[in-house]
Amino acid sequence: MSEGLGANAGLxxxxxSRAALLTPALVLDLDALEANIAAMAAWADGHGLRLRPHGxxxxxxxxxxxxxxxxxxxxxxxxxxxAQVMAAARLPGILITTPLAPAKAPLVAALGxxxxxxxxxxxxxxxxEAYLAAAEGAGTTLKLFVDLDPGVGRTGVLTAEAAIDLAxxxxxxxxxxxxxxxxxxxxxxxxxxxxxxxxxxxQPTAGLRAVVAALGKANLPPAIVTxxxxxxxxxxxxxxxxxxxxxxxxxxxxxxxxxxxxSADGGQxxxxxxxxxxxxxxxxxxxxxxxxxxxxxxxxxxxxxxLAAGAPAxxxxxxxxxxxxxxxxxxxxxxLELGAKxxxxxxxxxxxxxxxxxxxxxxxxxxxxxxxxxxxxxx
Amino acid sequence: MSEGLGANAGLxxxxxSRAALLTPALVLDLDALEANIAAMAAWADGHGLRLRPHGxxxxxxxxxxxxxxxxxxxxxxxxxxxAQVMAAARLPGILITTPLAPAKAPLVAALGxxxxxxxxxxxxxxxxEAYLAAAEGAGTTLKLFVDLDPGVGRTGVLTAEAAIDLAxxxxxxxxxxxxxxxxxxxxxxxxxxxxxxxxxxxQPTAGLRAVVAALGKANLPPAIVTxxxxxxxxxxxxxxxxxxxxxxxxxxxxxxxxxxxxSADGGQxxxxxxxxxxxxxxxxxxxxxxxxxxxxxxxxxxxxxxLAAGAPAxxxxxxxxxxxxxxxxxxxxxxLELGAKxxxxxxxxxxxxxxxxxxxxxxxxxxxxxxxxxxxxxx
Numbered sequence: 001m002s003e004g005l006g007a008n009a010g011l012x013x014x015x016x017s018r019a020a021l022l023t024p025a026l027v028l029d030l031d032a033l034e035a036n037i038a039a040m041a042a043w044a045d046g047h048g049l050r051l052r053p054h055g056x057x058x059x060x061x062x063x064x065x066x067x068x069x070x071x072x073x074x075x076x077x078x079x080x081x082x083a084q085v086m087a088a089a090r091l092p093g094i095l096i097t098t099p100l101a102p103a104k105a106p107l108v109a110a111l112g113x114x115x116x117x118x119x120x121x122x123x124x125x126x127x128x129e130a131y132l133a134a135a136e137g138a139g140t141t142l143k144l145f146v147d148l149d150p151g152v153g154r155t156g157v158l159t160a161e162a163a164i165d166l167a168x169x170x171x172x173x174x175x176x177x178x179x180x181x182x183x184x185x186x187x188x189x190x191x192x193x194x195x196x197x198x199x200x201x202x203q204p205t206a207g208l209r210a211v212v213a214a215l216g217k218a219n220l221p222p223a224i225v226t227x228x229x230x231x232x233x234x235x236x237x238x239x240x241x242x243x244x245x246x247x248x249x250x251x252x253x254x255x256x257x258x259x260x261x262x263s264a265d266g267g268q269x270x271x272x273x274x275x276x277x278x279x280x281x282x283x284x285x286x287x288x289x290x291x292x293x294x295x296x297x298x299x300x301x302x303x304x305x306x307l308a309a310g311a312p313a314x315x316x317x318x319x320x321x322x323x324x325x326x327x328x329x330x331x332x333x334x335x336l337e338l339g340a341k342x343x344x345x346x347x348x349x350x351x352x353x354x355x356x357x358x359x360x361x362x363x364x365x366x367x368x369x370x371x372x373x374x375x376x377x378x379x
Numbered sequence: 380m381s382e383g384l385g386a387n388a389g390l391x392x393x394x395x396s397r398a399a400l401l402t403p404a405l406v407l408d409l410d411a412l413e414a415n416i417a418a419m420a421a422w423a424d425g426h427g428l429r430l431r432p433h434g435x436x437x438x439x440x441x442x443x444x445x446x447x448x449x450x451x452x453x454x455x456x457x458x459x460x461x462a463q464v465m466a467a468a469r470l471p472g473i474l475i476t477t478p479l480a481p482a483k484a485p486l487v488a489a490l491g492x493x494x495x496x497x498x499x500x501x502x503x504x505x506x507x508e509a510y511l512a513a514a515e516g517a518g519t520t521l522k523l524f525v526d527l528d529p530g531v532g533r534t535g536v537l538t539a540e541a542a543i544d545l546a547x548x549x550x551x552x553x554x555x556x557x558x559x560x561x562x563x564x565x566x567x568x569x570x571x572x573x574x575x576x577x578x579x580x581x582q583p584t585a586g587l588r589a590v591v592a593a594l595g596k597a598n599l600p601p602a603i604v605t606x607x608x609x610x611x612x613x614x615x616x617x618x619x620x621x622x623x624x625x626x627x628x629x630x631x632x633x634x635x636x637x638x639x640x641x642s643a644d645g646g647q648x649x650x651x652x653x654x655x656x657x658x659x660x661x662x663x664x665x666x667x668x669x670x671x672x673x674x675x676x677x678x679x680x681x682x683x684x685x686l687a688a689g690a691p692a693x694x695x696x697x698x699x700x701x702x703x704x705x706x707x708x709x710x711x712x713x714x715l716e717l718g719a720k721x722x723x724x725x726x727x728x729x730x731x732x733x734x735x736x737x738x739x740x741x742x743x744x745x746x747x748x749x750x751x752x753x754x755x756x757x758x
Contacts, residue, residue, distance in 0.1 A: 022459070023480060024757045056701065078702050079671075080401070098702055101402060101658035101671060102718045123661060126717050154669055154699050155661045162663075186700065279480035282502060282534045284541075290533055292458075292480060295730050297757055300680045301698075319680070320533050321565065322435065322729050323457050323477055338505050339481045350701050351674050354734070357756045377736045378403045378676055 018362045019341060023279040024297040026356040027343060028371070030363050032273035033251060034066070039269050040250050041070035047237045052076050052095060052226065054248030057350050059375035060359065061089030063251065068092065074117070076246050077375075080104050085375035087116035094118045095226070097182065097246065099147060099155050102130035109134035112142055119143035121182050123156045128169050128176075135175035143179040144170045145226065148211055150183045150204035160214035167220040180224035181215065183208040184246065189231030194261040198235050205239045212241070230270075231260050254349040255306045275308055275343040276352070277360075278325060280336045288318075288326040289336040293344070295322045299351035305344035311336070317344055397741045398720060402658040403676040405735040406722060407750070409742050411652035412630060413445070418648050419629050420449035426616045431455050431474060431605065433627030436729050438754035439738065440468030442630065447471065453496070455625050456754075459483050464754035466495035473497045474605070476561065476625065478526060478534050481509035488513035491521055498522035500561050502535045507548050507555075514554035522558040523549045524605065527590055529562045529583035539593035546599040559603035560594065562587040563625065568610030573640040577614050584618045591620070609649075610639050633728040634685045654687055654722040655731070656739075657704060659715045667697075667705040668715040672723070674701045678730035684723035690715070696723055 018027065044051040053067050056078035064075045064086060074093015077083040083096050084107075099121055100108070111118050112135065122128040122144050135142035146166045149156030157163050163181065170176040185204050191197040208225070215222055226244040228236040236242045249257050252274035262268055278293035298305050298319070305317040307327065314330030327342055329335070336342070346352040354376045361369040397406065423430040432446050435457035443454045443465060453472015456462040462475050463486075478500055479487070490497050491514065501507040501523050514521035525545045528535030536542050542560065549555040564583050570576035587604070594601055605623040607615040615621045628636050631653035641647055657672035677684050677698070684696040686706065693709030706721055708714070715721070725731040733755045740748040 020482075022483065022486075022758045026757070098671075099660050101660055103399075103658070104401065107401075123663065124717055149663070153664065154703050156663070158663055279482070281478050281480055284502065284528070284535070284537055285532065292477075292758075295678070295680050296733055299674070300678075301674050324533050338503055354675050355757065378405070378734065379401045379671075 016367045018277075018365045018367055021277055021360055021367065023277050023341065024293040025277045025360045026353065026358065026373075027275040027277050028359040028361045029273045029275070030361050030368060032271050033063070036251050036253070036270045036273060037066055037070050040247060041067075041072070043269070044245060045071060049237060049242070050224070050244040052093060052244050052246055053251070054078070054097070054229075054246050055082055055086060055375070057248030057251055057353070059085070059353055059373050060371055061086060061091060061374055062371040064089070064091050073244070076248070079379060080107060081377065081379055082375040083108070083111065083116075083118060087111045087114070087118060089374075092117050095145070096120045097184065099123045099127055102127050105130040105134035106137065109138035109140060109142060112140040113138040119145060119179050121145045121147035122166055122170070123147040123149070125166065125169065128166050132170070132173045132176050141175050141177050143177045145179050145182045145224075146170075146222070148181060148183045148208060150185050150208050152185065152187045154186070156183070160211045163211050164215060164218045164220060167215055167222075168218070171220060178220065180226060181212060181222035182226050183211070184227040184229070185232060186229065189229040190256055190260060191231065192259045192261060194264060197232065201232060201235050201239070205236075205241050209241050230257055234262065249349050252346070252349040254352070255303045255345050255347045258306070258345070272308065272345045274346050274349055274353070276305065276346055277341055277343045280327070280338055280340045280342070281324075283336065283338050287332060288328045289340075290320060291325045291327060291342060292323060294319050294324045297355060298344075298346065299348040299355070301351065302348035305347055308343050308345050310340060310342035395746045397656075397744045397746055400656055400739055400746065402656050402720065403672040404656045404739045405732065405737065405752075406654040406656050407738040407740045408652045408654070409740050409747060411650050412442070415630050415632070415649045415652060416445055416449050419626060420446075420451070422648070423624055424450060428616060428621070429603070429623040431472060431623055431625055432630070433457070433476070433608075433625050434461055434465060434754070436627030436630055436732070438464070438732055438752050439750055440465060440470060440753055441750040443468070443470050452623070455627070458758060459486055460756065460758055461754040462487070462490065462495075462497060466490045466493070466497065468753075471496050474524070475499045476563065478502045478506055481506050484509040484513035485516065488517035488519060488521060491519040492517040498524060498558050500524045500526035501545055501549070502526040502528070504545065504548065507545050511549070511552045511555050520554050520556050522556045524558045524561045524603075525549075525601070527560060527562045527587060529564050529587050531564065531566045533565070535562070539590045542590050543594060543597045543599060546594055546601075547597070550599060557599065559605060560591060560601035561605050562590070563606040563608070564611060565608065568608040569635055569639060570610065571638045571640060573643060576611065580611060580614050580618070584615075584620050588620050609636055613641065628728050631725070631728040633731070634682045634724050634726045637685070637724070651687065651724045653725050653728055653732070655684065655725055656720055656722045659706070659717055659719045659721070660703075662715065662717050666711060667707045668719075669699060670704045670706060670721060671702060673698050673703045676734060677704075677723075677725065678727040678734070680730065681727035684726055687722050687724050689719060689721035
């Protein structure tokens with residue numbers, strides 16, 4: 001146990017017990033987490049792939065350190081704030097995977113000047129120039145990847161010509177280091193059916209491969225091609241286009257990812273590790289019990305939370321406003337007592353983690369640690 | 380300007396300017412906020428109603444103090460955490476408007492013992508007994524309201540008999556103070572059409588009045604009947620059933636409330652005061668620009684964010700994942716520059732505020748303060 005628990009005694013109930021947590025609480029099953037970290041690390045290693053897992057899923061240096069200890073080459077970040085927190089914790093191989101507003105470039109360069117091992121992505125000449133000027137101003141070299149849009153429609157350049165232009169600018173600049181190419185197919189991670197996902201991956205993968213070839217022809221071959229996620233990583237490995245994987249959600253396996261088929265035989269190499277614990281606060285209705293976890297405790301952009309513990313068989317979870325949820329019974333004879341605890345698998349892990357300040361880390365029924373969600377929030 | 384700004388210099392960009400904020404930022408228009416506070420205070424005063432505004436909307440002692448200075452009798456809270464923060468800031472008249480898990484009762488009583496002016500609601504004998512036992516254990520009297528469900532189906536007792544039973548238990552206990560009755564019609568606040576809302580309010584108001592009468596007949600007349608919200612407060616005043624109003628969202632006027640008709644002539648007494656500022660981070664697409672504010676910066680349970688500043692006329696906002704949004708142009712000739720700022724009215728203020736750690740308080744184009752969202756998060 002780290003010192004975290006003693007320092008955070010005010011955050012827990014009367015005892016170091018999973019059953020005594022003040023609710024709503026974000027509960028992290030340490031054994032499941034460690035198993036997921038080990039399973040992905042072994043898989044990447046066995047396929048000769050670098051693993052730079054995405055920290056946007058957990059926002060926690062404690063977890064990033066465990067991933068690094070299992071062989072990860074670094075940690076991806078989705079925001080400047082995440083990168084600042086990971087840099088302060090001296091995590092290696094930080095990669096900010098989204099193009100930032102150019103005004104933030106000096107703050108990134110400042111991290112580099114202070115010794116952080118940091119890389120960014122660029123998808124526009126003005127952003128590249130902003131990063132390079134900031135790096136020069138700070139007197140530090142900055143690693144930059146070219147961000148390619150493989151059909152998501154969000155960030156990235158759309159053509160090989162634009163990629164070559166950016167790679168050339170970076171390589172030619174005294175304070176730039178051309179680090180490689182990013183192509184993240186975020187829109188395909190949650191295609192549930194394996195065969196359909198495989199089919200949809202073919203064209204953007206061919207597009208990515210063509211840009212890699214064009215960069216090579218222009219004497220700018222990318223040293224690393226980075227991308228992929230929990231949904232596509234096994235298929236990506238089959239294509240051999242990516243040298244580095246950015247998967248993140250495998251850590252927690254939210255409701256969304258539990259329905260994403262990972263293998264033809266239905267096998268699932270990762271298991272749920274992240275739950276919201278709620279208390280029953282109203283038992284005055286015959287067909288459902290009301291809990292204290294609603295829109296403020298669950299990410300609402302995905303499916304409903306999935307009841308995992310404490311509820312009668314067949315019950316389902318329904319939102320009842322900012323502060324309340326309902327455990328809806330399948331059998332009219334079912335009931336829950338006032339103050340009873342239920343736990344739900346979170347619907348969508350990244351924004352769900354963002355709602356909480358702490359992980360309550362458990363092993364079985366014991367609370368073993370409390371970890372801050374140190375990089376949550378905006379910006 | 381308070382000392383907040385200097386202490387939080389790391390949270391802002393290069394200058395004390397609205398244009399220089401790091402994004403995504405939660406921007407609070409101080410003049411609009413003050414006007415909304417004054418308008419509601421004057422209205423309540425003019426109608427002889429106590430105003431105990433709901434702090435779940437803002438989670439900020441800074442704002443609660445301004446409401447108290449304008450005449451509010453106290454501050455409502457939706458959670459133990461909100462109450463703890465308001466108590467630490469010495470706000471008067473704290474009322475936790477939702478029944479808590481009984482295990483939290485000792486923590487509420489501890490606030491009372493430490494001198495907080497705190498009240499709770501109960502809707503079950505076991506919760507009443509938990510509060511009363513905790514109050515006795517702490518040697519402090521606890522004010523308790525009976526919570527009546529006026530048809531929402533969430534919390535509250537369902538019958539006059541249950542209300543009388545609870546009121547009697549509280550009144551008979553040496554450490555209990557029977558403070559009154561709560562009846563909150565949360566399901567009617569967002570009925571947009573004024574006539575329809577008025578119609579729907581009639582039956583639950585009659586039900587609330589009948590319970591008040593039954594309590595009176597049982598020699599347990601409620602000293603205060605509390606409830607109401609931004610959507611129904613003017614209609615509630617017409618009925619005369621409530622003596623105390625709990626409105627909260629009038630402060631900010633989110634997208635949801637902007638469509639709630641307040642008067643037959645279309646007049647709107649409150650105006651938008653709360654915005655999310657985002658930066659354009661990708662301009663590679665012809666019909667839209669991509670920003671850095673997505674699911675992590677907006678409450679997603681309501682309508683889309685409403686573009687209020689910085690975007691071409693007719694543009695709309697669309698989510699593009701956890702970290703990204705899109706400004707979709709109405710005219711194919713429209714464009715935004717990389718790094719340009721846009722601001723959106725927030726869709727649903729309470730959970731939107733909960734996503735941010737700070738308000739960036741502005742007057743016109745100047746950043747004048749930074750206030751922590753001190754009571755955000757769980758539990």
